[in-house]
Amino acid sequence: MAKVEKNFSTMERSSTLFNILEVDGIPLPVLSKEMWNKISNFQARPDDLFLVTYPKSGTTWMQEILDMIKNDGDVEKCKRVNTLERYPFLEVKFPHKEKPDLEIALEMSSPRLIKTHLPSHLIPPSIWKENCKIIYVARNAKDCLVSFYHFHRMASLLPDPQNFEEFYEKFMSGKVLFGSWFDHVKGWWAAKDTHQILYLFYEDIKKNPKHEIHKVLEFLEKTLSDDIINRIVHHTSFDVMKYNPMANQTAVPSYILNHSISKFMRKGMPGDWKNHFTVTMNENFDKYYEKRMTGATLTFCTEI
Numbered sequence: 001m002a003k004v005e006k007n008f009s010t011m012e013r014s015s016t017l018f019n020i021l022e023v024d025g026i027p028l029p030v031l032s033k034e035m036w037n038k039i040s041n042f043q044a045r046p047d048d049l050f051l052v053t054y055p056k057s058g059t060t061w062m063q064e065i066l067d068m069i070k071n072d073g074d075v076e077k078c079k080r081v082n083t084l085e086r087y088p089f090l091e092v093k094f095p096h097k098e099k100p101d102l103e104i105a106l107e108m109s110s111p112r113l114i115k116t117h118l119p120s121h122l123i124p125p126s127i128w129k130e131n132c133k134i135i136y137v138a139r140n141a142k143d144c145l146v147s148f149y150h151f152h153r154m155a156s157l158l159p160d161p162q163n164f165e166e167f168y169e170k171f172m173s174g175k176v177l178f179g180s181w182f183d184h185v186k187g188w189w190a191a192k193d194t195h196q197i198l199y200l201f202y203e204d205i206k207k208n209p210k211h212e213i214h215k216v217l218e219f220l221e222k223t224l225s226d227d228i229i230n231r232i233v234h235h236t237s238f239d240v241m242k243y244n245p246m247a248n249q250t251a252v253p254s255y256i257l258n259h260s261i262s263k264f265m266r267k268g269m270p271g272d273w274k275n276h277f278t279v280t281m282n283e284n285f286d287k288y289y290e291k292r293m294t295g296a297t298l299t300f301c302t303e304i
């Protein structure tokens with residue numbers, strides 16, 4: 001049984017729009033214990049597709065790819081409404097929406113695509129029971145950290161990151177929303193051996209998007225023409241998504257995401273960590289990484 005407790009002391013800032021609840025020691029943006037109960041008891045359907053990521057790993061990018069696949073490459077259909085409104089985010093209640101996304105999901109017709117950042121051990125058990133397909137996208141820790149830091153600066157939903165040095169320490173010790181990156185990527189990596197999980201890497205999608213889209217199509221048992229696949233690659237490229245108001249999060253109210261502080265579509269490149277880490281930070285990070293990832297068969301690339 002997951003241990004649930006409120007934790008405002010370490011993470012609150014006056015403008016934080018999320019309530020944060022610790023579940024099994026992991027800070028989650030969950031409104032209340034009652035809401036956590038609803039999340040754990042969420043009833044999945046066998047034809048649900050779950051998109052799971054640690055924050056800042058390319059979730060929005062994969063959502064756009066999946067929407068394009070679902071709509072057979074119809075760009076206009078994918079521009080019907082912004083990403084946050086297109087697909088529910090299982091554990092979140094956004095301040096500009098009337099109800100939690102979970103309730104929106106309950107009312108949706110099948111097949112549903114649902115996003116979550118939950119670690120594998122906190123996922124609603126019905127997802128395993130119904131043997132739902134899951135796409136997991138992982139991104140190297142250093143770029144995730146940098147992207148998460150800038151996201152904290154612009155997202156008033158989240159606690160104030162203070163400065164990069166402090167955020168770096170919190171990230172390494174897993175004292176950030178959704179917990180430790182290390183546990184998240186390893187937990188889902190292990191889960192893929194016993195469940196229907198397609199485990200992808202941000203850096204691979206960046207290197208060869210067409211190849212990774214083919215993997216997604218195969219996993220979803222869908223075929224599309226080469227022309228459509230090329231259109232998906234183009235429409236979901238960083239340079240195109242950056243100027244698409246339905247994908248770049250500029251349609252989200254500015255009191256939630258403040259693009260004048262930092263853009264949501266910021267760099268979109270592996271290797272930006274080099275512009276943020278000092279030599280010492282990098283050495284310490286590598287040492288800690290080695291310790292936490294020993295024995296893991298999971299390898300990441302930190303630049304391309």
Ligand code: A3P
Binds near residue numbers: 054
């Ligand atoms: P950066 O902050 O490094 O630029 P998420 O959607 O999980 O919150 O991830 C956001 C990160 O993915 C941001 O990283 C964003 O720029 C990047 N991203 C979004 N769309 C992308 C795309 N089409 N290509 C590459 N990166 C993308």
